[in-house]
Amino acid sequence: MMKKFLSFFTDIIILLLIVAAAADFSAEGASEPKLQKIRIPDMYDPTCLYLPYIADSLGYFEEEGTKAVFTGVIPAGQHVAAVVAGTNDVGAMHINRTIVGIAGGAKLKVVVAEAETTKEFPHMEYIALETSDIKDPNDLSGKRVGVTSVGGCNEYTPYEWLKKAVAIDDPRGKFEFVIVPPGNLEVALRTREVDVIGVHGHPYDIFERGGVKVVFDDYDVWANVGGAAPYYFREDFIKKNPDAVKAFVNAISRAAEWTNEHQQEARVFQAKRLNLEPKQVAVLYYVADGIIKPETVQMWADLLLKYGEIKKPVDISRVYTNEFNKNARDKAQK
Numbered sequence: 001m002m003k004k005f006l007s008f009f010t011d012i013i014i015l016l017l018i019v020a021a022a023a024d025f026s027a028e029g030a031s032e033p034k035l036q037k038i039r040i041p042d043m044y045d046p047t048c049l050y051l052p053y054i055a056d057s058l059g060y061f062e063e064e065g066t067k068a069v070f071t072g073v074i075p076a077g078q079h080v081a082a083v084v085a086g087t088n089d090v091g092a093m094h095i096n097r098t099i100v101g102i103a104g105g106a107k108l109k110v111v112v113a114e115a116e117t118t119k120e121f122p123h124m125e126y127i128a129l130e131t132s133d134i135k136d137p138n139d140l141s142g143k144r145v146g147v148t149s150v151g152g153c154n155e156y157t158p159y160e161w162l163k164k165a166v167a168i169d170d171p172r173g174k175f176e177f178v179i180v181p182p183g184n185l186e187v188a189l190r191t192r193e194v195d196v197i198g199v200h201g202h203p204y205d206i207f208e209r210g211g212v213k214v215v216f217d218d219y220d221v222w223a224n225v226g227g228a229a230p231y232y233f234r235e236d237f238i239k240k241n242p243d244a245v246k247a248f249v250n251a252i253s254r255a256a257e258w259t260n261e262h263q264q265e266a267r268v269f270q271a272k273r274l275n276l277e278p279k280q281v282a283v284l285y286y287v288a289d290g291i292i293k294p295e296t297v298q299m300w301a302d303l304l305l306k307y308g309e310i311k312k313p314v315d316i317s318r319v320y321t322n323e324f325n326k327n328a329r330d331k332a333q334k
Contacts, residue, residue, distance in 0.1 A: 035067040036244040039089045041082065042073045045148065045182045046274040048200050049266060049283045051114055052090075055255035057269045064247035076149050080106055083234055090248065095228040095319075096152040096300045096309075102319055103310040107235040110297075110320035112249040113287035114229045114256065121285035122217035123227025124157050127206070128196045129189065130213050137165035137216075146180040146194035153218065153226070154198050156303055160221045172307075201282025208279060227284070228296045230320070238324075246324045253290030253327060260286055289327035292320045 038061075043050035052068060055061055061068045074082055076093050080101035083091040091098070095110065102108055117123040126145070128134050134143065140162055147154040155177065162171040180188045185197040186206050196215060199206075206212055218226045231252060238245050259266040267281040297316045304310045322328035 035062060035065060036241060036247070037067045037069050038244060038248055039069045039071050039087070041079060041088050041090070041092065042070050043274075044073050044076050045200070046270075046276060047183070047203070047280050047282055049259070049270055049281050050092075051252050051255045051259065051286065052092075053270050053273055054259055054266050055251040057273070058255065058258060060251040060254050061247070064251045066244055066247040066251065077151070080108065083108060083232065086234070089233060089237055091232050093229060094152045094300075095230055095297060096156070096304055098230070098232055099297070099301050099304055099314055099319055100151075100309055103304075103312075103314050108232045109235050109238055110230045110232040110292060111238070111245055111322075111324050112231050112252050112290040113292045114231065114252070115227050115284040116287045116293075117219050117222070117224050117227030118285045119219050121202070121283070122219045123229075123284060124153055124198055124200055124218045125202060126158060126161075126196050126198050126215050126217065127189065127203070127212050128215050129192075130211050132195060132213070132215075134196060134215050137162045140196070141174045143175045143195040144178050144193075145175055146178045146185055146188045146197040148180060148182050148185070150177050150179065151309070156307065157198070157218045157221055157226070158196075158216075159307070160303075161216050164221060199282070201284050203282055205277070205279045222299065225293075225296050225299050228293070228300070230292055242324070246326075249290055249324045250326065253288070253325065256286035256290060257288040259283065260288055289331075290325050291322055291328045291331070294320075 040052050043053070056068045071088055077097070079091040079093045080097060082088040084101070084106050091108070092114070098108060098110055115123055133139060140158065145158055158175070159171040162168070162174060168174070178188070178194050180194070180197070185199060188194045189197045189212070231248070233245055263283045264278065267278040267283060270276070270281050271278040294316060297319050301314045301316055301319070305313055
């Protein structure tokens with residue numbers, strides 16, 4: 001009888017210990033912060049360095065209290081639609097695509113800058129074969145320009161380069177755009193399917209193979225005002241998740257600063273992630289503080305109106321905000 005009682009008592013003690021341990025484990029798990037998931041599209045052109053990949057590789061998203069969920073590749077022209085539809089939380093691509101979407105009624109807001117054109121690191125380069133007779137804007141007339149999509153910087157950079165040097169009111173129709181799938185621009189150029197190709201960043205691997213030259217870039221057209229590819233959210237997402245937006249802005253700003261100082265390492269990160277060679281990844285100059293420049297937004301809003309892609313002027317305060325950027329707040333307080 002005593003043995004049975006001791007056995008029963010022992011079983012009770014063990015059970016209590018298990019329950020206590022489980023309670024401790026549960027409490028410990030509950031104390032861990034729950035990371036806010038942010039759905040981000042993958043980069044449609046793997047040869048362009050993508051700051052969300054860098055922020056993810058460096059652990060910046062989790063350090064800021066968010067978790068990046070990459071949703072797959074979508075065409076560049078569908079980024080706005082995907083955010084509006086709610087299949088992605090974040091959109092990217094050039095500021096001009098965002099302005100067009102907002103002008104069309106999309107309730108979006110740009111919250112953090114990404115790339116910025118510099119003389120050393122232009123946002124776009126237009127490249128021809130070394131044997132090409134294209135030397136100045138006049139030579140572009142009648143030529144075929146290969147790009148991955150029309151609209152925005154792909155289209156308006158060569159228009160404005162032509163207008164800058166040639167006294168014409170409307171450069172449209174003076175040359176032909178040829179749509180080339182991402183990854184096939186070099187082949188299209190070398191097989192003379194096109195006379196010029198427009199690429200984002202400097203394609204180190206193409207120049208390593210030789211026989212090509214830069215004809216012009218967006219710095220030649222707009223200096224450091226033109227290039228801008230910021231990130232945006234839906235306005236309702238921002239209203240419901242302001243802390244997640246702040247965390248995303250902080251992570252991207254940190255990744256931009258790190259990338260500017262560690263360009264080769266950043267190329268290696270992305271190359272490893274996408275099964276590329278580092279030399280295939282083009283880097284730009286990134287806005288280290290993430291602050292959006294109003295003059296860049298205004299320039300593109302004016303240009304889109306001029307070419308008829310939007311029908312009436314857009315108040316740029318509808319397009320962007322720096323309120324979630326602690327760097328902007330710090331500067332405002334100084």
